[in-house]
Amino acid sequence: MTNTIGIDAGGTLTKLAYMNDQHEIQLQHFPSNDLPNVLDWINQHDIDEIGLTGGRTEQVKVLLDKVNSIHYIVEFEATLKGVRYQLEKEGYSFDKSIITNIGTGTSIHYMDAEKHMRIGGTGVGGGTLIGLASLTTGVHNYEEVLHLAKKGNRQGIDLLVQDIYQGMDSPTELQPTLTASNFGKVGINDETNYETEDVLATVQGLVGEVITTLSIQLAEQMDTEHIIYIGTTLDNNEKLRDIIANYTILKKKTPIFLQDHGFSGAIGALMNIIE
Ligand SMILES: Nc1ncnc2c1ncn2[C@@H]1O[C@H](COP(=O)(O)OP(=O)(O)OP(=O)(O)O)[C@@H](O)[C@H]1O
Ligand SMILES: [Mg+2]
Incomplete structure (x- = not known):
């Protein structure tokens, strides 16, 4: 039997997924700036087939040239394939959903029964x-x-809506306890500590x-x-x-x-x- 593993080499962490003998998924992660550790792990476990994805794919490939077969899959495809599997396993079923992947940065996707696509993201992650x-x-x-x-x-x-609208009602579409400005109090207060x-x-x-x-x-x-x-x-x-x-x-x-x-x-x- 071949020993098979999935690797997602991300900007910060490299994630590993594999099946044990009981066909349960096992998971582990390593820092992406310490890829030799991943190589050691793979050598110890006699892995000969690897599914590979993530932005650090090339760095991992360089290390794994001894392994028989590497199957590359585009990160967004891999992520959504994984999410579909996880949803089914956990008993969820949606016509459509948004997937927000908060990695080193954040990537946002749309998925329904027929299609999926990346619809946005932010460097904040x-x-x-x-x-x-x-x-x-x-x-x-x-x-x-x-x-x-x-x-x-x-x-x-943080400056809240209610901190700005003092002594009066805030606009109806804004709840008083919402953040009006993240870190906003610092600039308008004397406090420095x-x-x-x-x-x-x-x-x-x-x-x-x-x-x-x-x-x-x-x-x-x-x-x-x-x-x-x-x-x-x-x-x-x-x-x-x-x-x-x-x-x-x-x-x-x-x-x-x-x-x-x-x-x-x-x-x-x-x-x-x-x-
Ligand atoms: N043990 C840990 N070491 C470092 N970061 C951690 C750890 N546990 C959680 N984190 C958080 O997880 C983030 C990385 O998340 P994730 O592994 O999903 O991203 P990634 O796949 O490496 O990055 P990207 O998908 O953007 O390439 C880090 O930025 C940090 O905030
Ligand atoms: Mg990632």
Whole structure:
């Protein structure tokens, strides 16, 4: 029997998906700047057939020239193939949906029974979360960013609609508790000292709100209710998921989070060769 694996080599993380002997999907990721680790893993597991996708495909190919057969699949195809598989496995069924992939950057797709297409994106993504966190607070480690952001509070930094419309009703289409300006209080206050936790929570809010705003607008444009949010940026990050979910629901759309949200591309690359 051939040993088969799907690899999604992304800007930040390289994701692996493979079937164990019980035909259950196993998943793992490595930093993309440490590809020799991926090679070691592949050598140890006697892999001879690889489905490959992602922006770092060429770098992986260079390392894997000994492997018998590599089947390349375009990233968007792989991601949507994986999402279709995951939806079915988790018992979802939609006529149409928006897929927002929050990777290093963010890519947004539309999918229905017949077709899929990329409909937009933004450079604001998981890379922005780490990059801005590091520049504003010096905290570089991803786990630590999450840990501190969780404890933070955005109220002293973000400017809300109700902060602008003081003593009067805000316009009817704007809820008073919506963010009017991410980081907007800083420029109009005398305060210069901010807690690291609060700055990180606010960075996370900015990233989550930009991505959700764009996803919602594209969902409206495509007349679609369900928005499926994927990407490793959602890993262990309940707060980011809450920001995304609450805003999506407020705008009368339905957010969906898949179980293995970071691995759609790798699963799709695997399915492309075993199905
Ligand atoms: N262990 C981790 N190490 C680094 N980043 C992590 C980790 N866990 C979660 N992340 C977050 O996940 C993001 C990367 O997500 P993902 O793996 O989906 O992107 P990618 O596929 O590498 O990038 P792209 O699809 O844009 O090429 C990082 O920017 C970071 O915010
Ligand atoms: Mg990716």
